Amino acid sequence: MSASTSTPSFPHVGVHDSTGTAVPAPAAPVVPSRGRFRPLGIGEVVITGGPWAARQSTNAAATLAHVEHWLEREGWLGNFDATARGELASTRAGREFSDSEVYKLLEAMAWEHGRSGDPELDARIRAITARVAAAQNADGYLSTAFGRPGSARRWSDLEWGHELYCLGHLFQAGVARARTAGHDQLLTVCTRAADLVCEVFGPDGIPSVCGHPEIEPALVELYRVTGRRRYLEQAALFLERRGHHVLGEIEFGRSYFQDDQPIREATVLRGHAVRAMYLSSGAVDLAVETGDEELLAAVVGQWEATVARRTYLTGGMGSRHQDEAFGEDFVLPPDRAYSETCAGVGSVQLAWRLLLAQGDPRYADLLERTLYNVVDTGPSRSGTAFFYTNTLHQRVLGTVPDQDSAVPRAASSLRAPWFAVSCCPTNVARTFASLQTLVATADQDGVQVHQYAPSTITTDLPAGRLALRVRTAYPASGRVEVVVDEAPDAAVALSLRVPSWAHGATLTEGGVTRPVEPGTATATRVLVPGEVLVLDLPVTPRFTAADPRVDAVRGTLAVERGPQVLCVESVDLPGEQHVDDLVLDPDRAPEDVEDGVLVHGWLHRQADPAWPYGAPPGPDRPGEPVTAVLHPYADWANRGPSTMRVFLRVPGPGSR
Numbered sequence: 001m002s003a004s005t006s007t008p009s010f011p012h013v014g015v016h017d018s019t020g021t022a023v024p025a026p027a028a029p030v031v032p033s034r035g036r037f038r039p040l041g042i043g044e045v046v047i048t049g050g051p052w053a054a055r056q057s058t059n060a061a062a063t064l065a066h067v068e069h070w071l072e073r074e075g076w077l078g079n080f081d082a083t084a085r086g087e088l089a090s091t092r093a094g095r096e097f098s099d100s101e102v103y104k105l106l107e108a109m110a111w112e113h114g115r116s117g118d119p120e121l122d123a124r125i126r127a128i129t130a131r132v133a134a135a136q137n138a139d140g141y142l143s144t145a146f147g148r149p150g151s152a153r154r155w156s157d158l159e160w161g162h163e164l165y166c167l168g169h170l171f172q173a174g175v176a177r178a179r180t181a182g183h184d185q186l187l188t189v190c191t192r193a194a195d196l197v198c199e200v201f202g203p204d205g206i207p208s209v210c211g212h213p214e215i216e217p218a219l220v221e222l223y224r225v226t227g228r229r230r231y232l233e234q235a236a237l238f239l240e241r242r243g244h245h246v247l248g249e250i251e252f253g254r255s256y257f258q259d260d261q262p263i264r265e266a267t268v269l270r271g272h273a274v275r276a277m278y279l280s281s282g283a284v285d286l287a288v289e290t291g292d293e294e295l296l297a298a299v300v301g302q303w304e305a306t307v308a309r310r311t312y313l314t315g316g317m318g319s320r321h322q323d324e325a326f327g328e329d330f331v332l333p334p335d336r337a338y339s340e341t342c343a344g345v346g347s348v349q350l351a352w353r354l355l356l357a358q359g360d361p362r363y364a365d366l367l368e369r370t371l372y373n374v375v376d377t378g379p380s381r382s383g384t385a386f387f388y389t390n391t392l393h394q395r396v397l398g399t400v401p402d403q404d405s406a407v408p409r410a411a412s413s414l415r416a417p418w419f420a421v422s423c424c425p426t427n428v429a430r431t432f433a434s435l436q437t438l439v440a441t442a443d444q445d446g447v448q449v450h451q452y453a454p455s456t457i458t459t460d461l462p463a464g465r466l467a468l469r470v471r472t473a474y475p476a477s478g479r480v481e482v483v484v485d486e487a488p489d490a491a492v493a494l495s496l497r498v499p500s501w502a503h504g505a506t507l508t509e510g511g512v513t514r515p516v517e518p519g520t521a522t523a524t525r526v527l528v529p530g531e532v533l534v535l536d537l538p539v540t541p542r543f544t545a546a547d548p549r550v551d552a553v554r555g556t557l558a559v560e561r562g563p564q565v566l567c568v569e570s571v572d573l574p575g576e577q578h579v580d581d582l583v584l585d586p587d588r589a590p591e592d593v594e595d596g597v598l599v600h601g602w603l604h605r606q607a608d609p610a611w612p613y614g615a616p617p618g619p620d621r622p623g624e625p626v627t628a629v630l631h632p633y634a635d636w637a638n639r640g641p642s643t644m645r646v647f648l649r650v651p652g653p654g655s656r
């Protein structure tokens with residue numbers, strides 16, 4: 001057991017690598033006690049430049065304050081003050097789950113404070129924590145929406161009330177604070193609330209679950225920080241109960257909150273996408289802690305089926321607007337993509353857990369795809385406006401949302417400063433604040449680099465300290481240089497992920513260049529300080545077609561470059577013509593140009609018939625030749641209203 005402890009009041013839950021050796025617990029959101037890889041903490045990986053460093057600094061400089069401002073302005077922070085004063089719940093602001101946004105802000109602030117050590121941020125964390133703590137009941141209960149005079153009684157609406165969901169986000173904030181600043185008031189608030197949950201929902205308690213999964217992974221992580229096994233056992237109870245119709249019937253059906261089928265029996269993810277992601281993440285956490293291979297295999301099978309048949313090219317998940325849910329297999333219409341930013345965050349969380357558990361680079365592949373094309377699409381470059389849904393096809397020019405008012409969650413085709421349901425901005429904030437923890441991992445033998453950004457990676461291996469410096473302009477360039485700054489005298493294994501799209505990649509070491517296949521390229525030997533390994537990933541733009549069963553995009557092609565999905569916007573077409581009028585020439589490969597990727601094609605303005613159906617047309621009649629410059633999808637809608645497409649028409653019998 002490690003002697004290292006940032007939470008001195010609790011027995012430390014040691015982290016064990018694949019050989020069972022205990023190593024110090026890193027400051028990271030997910031710290032399993034066993035698994036194929038161990039995560040590296042915020043002290044071990046620093047992103048030093050490039051787009052992800054820019055995201056982190058914008059998050060710190062703008063997004064955290066923006067979110068805090070809106071939480072005050074909307075009264076969601078004030079709810080805690082009112083609750084502490086014992087005021088009637090009838091004056092409460094926001095939806096029943098608004099407490100969770102305060103907790104996600106606290107989590108984001110905790111990771112950012114751990115990264116920067118900013119004392120002013122530390123003071124803000126303490127101030128918000130004090131307001132939260134003041135609203136907690138003597139028995140540990142904490143909610144501003146239930147259990148007050150004038151509000152519904154505690155636990156009276158498990159289907160929609162989100163009480164346990166909110167506490168889950170509280171626990172994740174407490175974990176972040178404990179791992180970055182030690183045991184403080186926030187962790188005490190967490191354990192008091194968690195102890196109450198274990199009493200109320202324990203083996204002899206209310207035999208049900210929360211309509212929105214989230215407390216499951218949070219309880220496992222709280223166990224990992226505190227060593228209190230009852231939290232792990234409570235997470236197991238919640239996970240095993242769900243699926244046995246313990247919640248009431250609702251209009252969307254029980255699959256909406258994954259209460260239709262036990263998690264061990266399900267074969268694909270279904271229902272509300274964010275709920276499915278959080279639940280699956282909790283299941284992986286539990287399976288890893290308890291060595292439950294059957295449960296882990298069940299989640300892996302569901303993940304595989306979902307990635308194969310229910311995921312957008314961007315990594316986005318969810319094609320049903322009415323219940324923010326997965327559609328049936330291959331129901332992936334681009335113009336009806338819900339693809340909530342939070343579902344992307346949840347998918348990143350699930351893929352990361354599976355990567356830590358099993359080490360398969362396919363998980364890091366999906367994580368990268370989702371980070372670049374969903375999570376990074378959510379916020380504006382300024383970090384103060386956000387997408388909630390992420391359509392892949394915008395048919396009408398949007399209107400610029402009032403930057404001084406909240407909008408409904410899915411009504412905007414341009415980024416809005418805040419939403420009535422504002423889960424996405426805080427989810428993005430906490431992800432960016434802890435982004436460096438997704439870059440690399442370690443095991444007994446060495447280090448694995450999964451994501452490429454200018455960064456430093458330093459960790460202690462059994463053989464000694466390994467310090468690496470990554471130099472790259474990725475994803476603009478596919479050249480990744482890994483400089484060895486410090487290395488043990490013994491052999492170590494340095495593994496570099498080769499993304500699934502990187503056919504023709506090479507690795508150069510010791511002056512020798514060799515081809516490497518998608519998967520993992522590993523150098524296992526004594527590394528010499530000062531040497532440079534160079535991974536060259538071909539990021540030439542490429543056409544991508546969908547499985548023909550994705551009927552909604554049959555007869556179209558998308559363009560990708562490295563990990564980025566590209567799109568065309570009407571502002572990039574002559575006369576700002578509608579993107580639906582662009583017909584791509586599939587015989588001319590897309591080319592890199594200075595400010596994007598150039599494609600060739602024709603502009604073919606559609607006639608507007610009185611009836612849009614008729615006899616099958618002959619060969620397509622291309623119109624006026626045109627070129628268009630595509631840009632990363634994540635950057636769309638940053639230049640004002642435009643129409644936009646990811647999947648572009650090609651000539652053929654389908655083009656009337």
Ligand SMILES: [Zn+2]
Nearest residue numbers: 340342423424
């Ligand atoms: Zn959301």
